[in-house]
Amino acid sequence: MDIAAIAVCVAVIEAGGIRAAARVTGRPAASVSAAMRRVEAALSLPLLRREAQATVPTVEARRRLPELRAIARAAEMLAPRGREGADGDVTTLTISLTVLFRFVALADGGSIRATAARLGIGQPQLSRQIAALEADTGRKLVERQRDGVRLTAEGAALLPVMRGIVDRWQRLAAGSGLRFRHSATTWRLGTIMPLGPESRIARLLAALLDRWHRERPRQPLYLSSTTADELIAGLRHRRFDAALLDVADLPTGVEGRPVASAGLALMAARRPGEDTAGARPQSLLAGRPLALPSPQSGLRQIANRYLDDTFDGGQRQRLHLAEVDSIPVILNLVLHHGYAAILPETAVAAPPGNLLVLPLPDEYRQTLSLVWLPEPAARDGAQAVLSMLHDLSRAAMQPESDWQPAGTRT
Template identity: 50%
Template sequence: MVPLVWQKDRRMDLATIVIVDAVLREGGIRRAAKLSGRAPSSVSAAIKRFEQAISMSLFRREETALVLTLEARARATEIREATTKIAAIMEAAGKEAIDPTPPIGLVALDRFVRIARSGSIRATAKALGLGQPQLTRQMADLERHLGSRLFERSHGGVLGTATAERIIPLVEALLDIWARLTHASADRFRRDAATWRLGAVMPLGPESEIARMLAALTANWQRTRPRQPLYISSTTADELLAGLRSRRFDAALLDVAEIPLDCDGRLVSQMPLALAGPASVLSAFAGDLPRLLAACPIAVPSVRSGLRRETARFLDDTLDETERRRIALVEVDSIPVIINLVAQHGYLSVLPESSLARMHRPPAMIQLGPAYRQSLTLVWPRGAFAGEIGELMISMMKASAPT
């Protein structure tokens, strides 16, 4: 049976599939454009058409580079198989390998197979709800693109030529591959449509307040809303904001007090910060913060994090310009690594006091006072979903996990 080609596939054509496969293989738009002899803008447009057809992104941008998404990696083999079938179709039609792939639509190929199987353009047009002249013109365009005659008229309708007989199984295989690609994306779309996606800043560890809150939210959500899955992903503050704008996340837990202008939200909690480090160093310089901060390297998280901003504010308030030149900042975009540097390698770092206190062997620390806090704020795109859901998430974060 010929796989059904749906409405969203009407703009998909062989040339687009071949271009996308080239981008996946070459790892970039410009390299694929050069290989195919097309303008980069044309290749970019092909990628957009393909992504719209399968309802998923193939690439994500990291600074100036394009990186394959996990979905693209998972489907690269099937896209390659589709390109192989397209090449076989072109060869069976007598096209040279160096000839550019024509923009033959999958819809046209689907209708070609249906006509060949039924032996009648009129009957196929009626079954599809089309006019016979329209379908006849479409088959003429297909023959022109392939450079081969596909049908011969007979007394009872039409008969497929030898070329048609050669390419029919190849076309059916191609349509089957496409059906698998779009079926997978449809399943994913249905799952995504039923799933709430929460982005969150990275917890300091299993003992941290963020980890406790997210675990409580997960357990309470599963208990009260089992038919509506909750997906939680941890990343940096900048990535969380980008995810909100692209609707990759429905809500985000940020480690800043400010609510972005294009979002709604509410402050969830504020945790006092402490300067953690070797007990011997902290006791030796406890009354002299500038000397203490210059005595050991200071591990700091990424500049994209709210914790780094609070650390920078503390250093600016504590040190003058000369003293700042004496300190050594070591940027590490991993809180567990920072904690290990503090616990095992004699580093200093500004971290949430409550998270440090819950550690099995907490490091020595100096409380920084109420002026320096890690704020956690739940935000969501303005108008994207009711504020009640945000309030529900917050209440679940603060509640104890069910027993």
């Protein structure tokens, strides 16, 4: 780790992203991104996350910003006089924190030979590193004497600065080893968003997590729910090892297997005095807005296909759509605000008497598939998940539920 990477990291967090920091520092975006990756690796923490089409700092990055900023500001004292200018920019100051640590150790020990022995390195290596530090700072820091080394006035003035930088970094990196081991062993599963805490998918995922932790205690399982598009992006960027998707066509570059399917239905609350005998989709949607998840969800993609196949162009254009990426909110709109929606038939555990449910044809069933990266670790975890899902599916997805293990029909 070096001072320049930390200074660039601070610029990224303060500016809010890679491109903004590249403009501020005058460095190529690729160089800024590489510096961020080095700091992330050293801390074993994700400091950036993708949001829409941009990368933004994580909560952990903002939490550690004060310490990182303090290091960057202290490092301004190490810049060669006149080279960095009045702005105190240290984003090109490639002084290694290891060298600073060794300088502090030398100042405390007073002997190159004894310090090198204590650090487990050769005397020539330590001498070269101290000479490089003097060249990087543009200052004479130590003087050799017959009985060891002595700090110059400039070396003594900079020693508290270097010690402070080393101490702050050690505090920041204190848990990195544990975080690295945890991160390296954690298996990450992304899933579609369950309908609610009592939904069959939520129960299945809870049972899966419990069983995984009992059977594979040395490998934590991390679950994260989001839209289908975000799950696919997460797989491609290796934020997930595998994902439970509800899209009809599996993405390229992954392996996968269907695990369950469920019927969909058009739902709406009956209006007072409304004749719903023999109701058809066209009549059900007459005067009712339609609440659907965003196009990034697999459910919306199936709903779009159904609407395109069922309504002509004019009818389709007259539909008033409300996009909501929250199934509980959609249900509330249906039950209490006069909306219609296309949802899994089991979305409402105890349907009220005024709820109209028109099942969609079987070609519009929602299929749940497990997909994973074609890599040994991901494949091993996926096979374990498939085995557990096979054992759990009939218990978590009860026969009265329309969710069924893939390949079975009632």
